[in-house]
Amino acid sequence: MDHMDDMELLDDDDLDLVAALQHAPRAPLSLLAEALGMSASTVGRRLARLESDRLLRVIGQLDWSVSGEGHPWHVWVTAEPGQAPEVARRLAELPGTTLVAVTAGQADVYCSVLPEHRSAARDLLTRGIPGTPGVRAARSELVLSATTKSDAWRLPRLTKDRIDTLTAHAAQDTPTSAPPAPGTLTADELRTLRLLATDGRTTAAQVSRRLDLGGSTAYRLTQSLLRRGLVRPRVEIEPSLLGYALEAVVALTVSPGAITKVASALAEHPSARYVSTTAGHSCVVHQGVFRDEHGLADFLTHDLAELPGVMSFDVSIVLEALRRHWLDRESGRLAATRAVGP
Template sequence: MSLLDADDLDLVAALQHAPRAPLSLLAEALGVSASTVGRRLARLESDRLLRVIGQLDWSVSGEGHPWHVWVTAEPGGAPEVARRLAELPGTTLVAVTAGTTDVYCSVLPERRADVRDLLTRSIPATPGVRSARSELVLSATAKSDAWRLPRLTDAQIHRLSVHAAPDTPTGPPPGPAPLTDDELRTLGLLAADGRTTAAQISRRLAIGQSTAYRLTQSLLQRGLVRPRVEIEPSLLGYALEAVVALTVSPGAITDVATALSTHPSARYVSTTAGHSCVVHQGVFRDERALADFLTHDLAELPGVTSFDVSIVLEALRRHWLDRADGRLADAASARDGG
């Protein structure tokens, strides 16, 4: 897909650095008028190509951690299997793939008790599924909100970062504690639209604007919600997306995961309990870039003993957002499974 021009890409890059920045700041950083930025953003949203969502921390999006699931389908059945899996509650990402398996998905049920049924009954019993392999995510060293389109100058990044600083989490979320009703409702609004302002939250929830501001800043600074740009990588010039499951010697798992989290391709890097030790979900400009990653970058990491590659052919769902042909669904909720 090639529906974005250079100015659109610059705007996407600016939003990735400062998802909640006002139009005036985005315009200043990009050297255009605020009205121009507003029109471009409105067009991208109305064309269902881009949405700024709120990526919820695992502690509030479900019980426990996500699971990676690789599915082998009956011959010719991968697209229909993927569609059916996307309809299951708890599936956060579903993609038709080529390579090791036919469908890759990530699941994070709202309740830990639902995991057993989802992994042992619902997914294996889905018509067209021949087999399924699942692995528990233990930790994530890189999440999708950290990936950046490399288009901005250092000066532009600095200008945006300074103003976006209040929205940057200042530390890990606190220990388990019940959230208030107002916090939960505010999280819901920010998850659906990461650019929702305190004034808008005040009106929607019928609470004082100062209260809405304190709630919003508290949730952002505690890392319970992280605003992020949701857009298909192919629209940004990354024609290939791969899920690379690595087998790593036990003593090297942390070092390998940390190293991969800094790789330019990294959108989601996690350590797992299962056959794979580390899973790297990355985006690449073309086949040569993927080849360099597999034959050079991975080869230079001590401790990597083997890896399997699944190439994403079509994503039907990401972060609870359904999509088709690269466009986001008209209406969907937004949470994050990684």
């Protein structure tokens, strides 16, 4: 899909709505309308159109403690000549692949994997991915920690007053404690979690009706999951639709003493959608979005050059994303609705 065609799908009011949802994914239509200076009916129609056209979904980003056992892995794949698109399609069909993209540069295909169990990770990394037809080689690195995740990235469009209005509402859903140890959730918590993962705007009243729970119980469960950070509502939309024509995965080799500082600095960069430290050659991986080649050039030649401890880096340019956060893509649009997560 051509990037110019992408941009024509959303007008300025659509982009403002996306930005508002990024700041407050669970805000009611009335609050979104107040912040954007529109009527609630207009906001509702626009949101419904974006969803029905499969351009946008508000999902719930699951914490690693409930979406899999252990942490994710970055995987860079070298494909046989001319086989990258088909290899990416096959990898997207494997259980445990959360992100799959055809890339140019360091690798032909880049993916992130988080299987439900550690034993599945071993099989996926040693057999599933290397044994996929068309794969010539694969290199994997374990994610140790994420300095920032894509739910924190914001489209810079709204004024401070509008942002304050939205974030004041979103504060009630902001995590206040660390997630519990894996395997400690009740059956009702897991059922509620699945609803929120599929639709991050699911209200406590809807949880009550769909799961046949009392209203106060549904509210307590919903707020508990949100406040513990087990699920984080986020807007899922292709960056190209928002005017970011270039997406890059930058794998940096960093001196050991500078890893934490470099990761923290990169997490503050406007391009950052996902910054992680890894157990591997790369040390730090920066997944970022850029308006154009000039923006990427400035990042590589100025911003990275000014960070002490960065010794080298490799760049993979995303040509096409086939899957993000377990959600498949079809020509840049979201595929048919399906459950989010493993």
